[in-house]
Amino acid sequence: MKTPPGIREADFRRAMSEFERVIGAEWTFSSDADLDLYRDAYSPLKGQPGELLAAAALAPDSTEKVQQIVRIANRYGIPLYPISTGRNLGYGGAAPAYSGSVVLDLKRMNRILEVNERNAYALVEPGVSYFDLYNHIRERGLKLWIDCPDPGWGSVLGNAIDRGGGYTMAQYRNHFDAHCGMEVVLPDGELLRTGMGAIPNATTWQQYKSGCGPLLDGIFSQSNFGIVTKMGFWLMPEPEAYLRCTISVPRYQDLTPLVDTLNYLENARIVTGFPDIATPLLAYPPVGQVQLWNETGPPSLAPEHQALLREAKLGYSSQLEAYGMRTGIPYWQLWVSYYGPMEVIEAQWQATQRHFRRIEGASFREVDRLQLPIETDQAFAHHEPEFGVPSLRAFSIGARSPWNPTPSHGHMWFSPIIPRTGEAIIEANRVFGEAARELDMPLFQSFTMPACFWERAFIFILATPVTEDAATNKHYLDGFRKLIEVGGSHGWGEYRTAPVFQKAVMDVYSFNNHALMRLHETLKDAIDPKGILSPGRYDIWPKHLRGGRR
Amino acid sequence: MLRRDFMLKSLSLASALPAAAQALIRMGTEPPLVLHVLVDTRFAASQHFGDAASARGARISCYDGDLTQLWQRTLQQQWRSGRGQMAGITTARGWLCLSQLAGGYHWIARARHTEASELIAWSLTAELRA
Numbered sequence: 147m148k149t150p151p152g153i154r155e156a157d158f159r160r161a162m163s164e165f166e167r168v169i170g171a172e173w174t175f176s177s178d179a180d181l182d183l184y185r186d187a188y189s190p191l192k193g194q195p196g197e198l199l200a201a202a203a204l205a206p207d208s209t210e211k212v213q214q215i216v217r218i219a220n221r222y223g224i225p226l227y228p229i230s231t232g233r234n235l236g237y238g239g240a241a242p243a244y245s246g247s248v249v250l251d252l253k254r255m256n257r258i259l260e261v262n263e264r265n266a267y268a269l270v271e272p273g274v275s276y277f278d279l280y281n282h283i284r285e286r287g288l289k290l291w292i293d294c295p296d297p298g299w300g301s302v303l304g305n306a307i308d309r310g311g312g313y314t315m316a317q318y319r320n321h322f323d324a325h326c327g328m329e330v331v332l333p334d335g336e337l338l339r340t341g342m343g344a345i346p347n348a349t350t351w352q353q354y355k356s357g358c359g360p361l362l363d364g365i366f367s368q369s370n371f372g373i374v375t376k377m378g379f380w381l382m383p384e385p386e387a388y389l390r391c392t393i394s395v396p397r398y399q400d401l402t403p404l405v406d407t408l409n410y411l412e413n414a415r416i417v418t419g420f421p422d423i424a425t426p427l428l429a430y431p432p433v434g435q436v437q438l439w440n441e442t443g444p445p446s447l448a449p450e451h452q453a454l455l456r457e458a459k460l461g462y463s464s465q466l467e468a469y470g471m472r473t474g475i476p477y478w479q480l481w482v483s484y485y486g487p488m489e490v491i492e493a494q495w496q497a498t499q500r501h502f503r504r505i506e507g508a509s510f511r512e513v514d515r516l517q518l519p520i521e522t523d524q525a526f527a528h529h530e531p532e533f534g535v536p537s538l539r540a541f542s543i544g545a546r547s548p549w550n551p552t553p554s555h556g557h558m559w560f561s562p563i564i565p566r567t568g569e570a571i572i573e574a575n576r577v578f579g580e581a582a583r584e585l586d587m588p589l590f591q592s593f594t595m596p597a598c599f600w601e602r603a604f605i606f607i608l609a610t611p612v613t614e615d616a617a618t619n620k621h622y623l624d625g626f627r628k629l630i631e632v633g634g635s636h637g638w639g640e641y642r643t644a645p646v647f648q649k650a651v652m653d654v655y656s657f658n659n660h661a662l663m664r665l666h667e668t669l670k671d672a673i674d675p676k677g678i679l680s681p682g683r684y685d686i687w688p689k690h691l692r693g694g695r696r
Numbered sequence: 697m698l699r700r701d702f703m704l705k706s707l708s709l710a711s712a713l714p715a716a717a718q719a720l721i722r723m724g725t726e727p728p729l730v731l732h733v734l735v736d737t738r739f740a741a742s743q744h745f746g747d748a749a750s751a752r753g754a755r756i757s758c759y760d761g762d763l764t765q766l767w768q769r770t771l772q773q774q775w776r777s778g779r780g781q782m783a784g785i786t787t788a789r790g791w792l793c794l795s796q797l798a799g800g801y802h803w804i805a806r807a808r809h810t811e812a813s814e815l816i817a818w819s820l821t822a823e824l825r826a
Binding site: 183542 | 764787789804
């Protein structure tokens, strides 16, 4: 039997016996075959000494059992690593941040406790997947949409507390911001409800977020201060219609006014859907088209176009720009979309065009105009997450394709947040491009575009491949950490990362001699003095594992 | 409640697919397990495997690479039941998706690279023991 570090085997056996009494032997896992399920399928350290592995796994089916498990773990000092469904591939999967932890697998807590159509919210447990919630709503004919990531196989709650994003309106596609109310098991087994849920028999737990007094919800995301066992989410009322359009501009310098105008229009809620910026001239697709490119390959380019691309510096050459203007290939292309009554979204599209006409040569195209609802199958003719439809389509890429000539064995997401300006896109390409070439990293080797998952900042989400070769993986791990550091030196930080990078990422958030991390550690010591919950998650270690740093 | 125990079935599908299919079918005749073969219609090797299995009475489900509808309409319910066995040939990415989803129900996954291509020959197994 594997044992957590520092725990005597006899004590661990006793603890496991007590866990079994709570949840039953059938939901207590310690065989190699079962523990294989809690390895990170995309681990760059797979099979290596540093791979993060679980010593055991427990699968309770209720909050009460989670409380009992936590109390037992506290008595024996057993480190627990809660997961919802563990589907965050590229960000660590189900593997614990501290090797030898006991994974607390909450997949069996999969009850949809409430879906309220009148006030457009849901209350769910950690094991509820986007598919589950989508099916629940469809089966009951409720006029509500979910906002899901791509792929949509993960936990609604888990994705939110990992601060993931989706593809519909700004107020829903930031999954943490769209939550309203939490129930949390604290490290001593105490049960807490946040917001209005702190009132016994609360009637507005999923309608008003902040309650009264300090708003604590944030400390339970990307952290190890508690186990979230219920979470409320605001849902999107099913819109009446959908309109998707493009705005194309011809010159390199047009990127700055293009982004500025988009920012105004989205912040003013005139553009309501997921904005998506592509660069046809630099052959980089919008996020919503990547799947199509994966399936069918990118559009073929004329030989002259390809030659000019090879010569362009930072995505620019005057010859390339001239070529684009001559052939009608836009430098930049913004995809915008609208949800709402047709008469409203037509007016929004008209206003959008009026604002973008200030950019000389801007051109406009209507791509999709749909009366809603549409059937699920119809959504797949488009980018289905923009219709609140979860899918597994991201896995349908073939063994090889022109867009994906060398399929990897996984990836690690490099995902820095940068300012939402045209200048920042170019500067980030310069900074990361130079660093990546120097480090021989397969990122930013050509001009790369960020995504608009959040309404006030851009994010690059780039896959660093995981290979079968340990030396190559080590090279990429080192390079990845260096890129984090390079980003930090320019004031940019990751929004989320896998455990193997959490120290490097959190080191960037170092204002005033790491005041933020020092507060995290103060909280950790106060809330979880034995350090049993997710030691090391986002580099928050309990005192006995901290090693006196900082 | 029945105790779940998950049996490893190491299947070498790397060569002689019809023979492998026969082995799978033999296992499929042992009640209460039923062999279910998933055919990725994009690949001839997957279709040949499905044909061989079908000729021996296996249940066949087809998909074109996107597992969404198959997951929604069939696999989710089947895997929740906690019994059965399944096999097929697909891409590494398709296999990753299947194995992760099956792992959510503690189905045990086994896979081999096929000799002729980059495709993966795989099996998934779960059993119930009283």
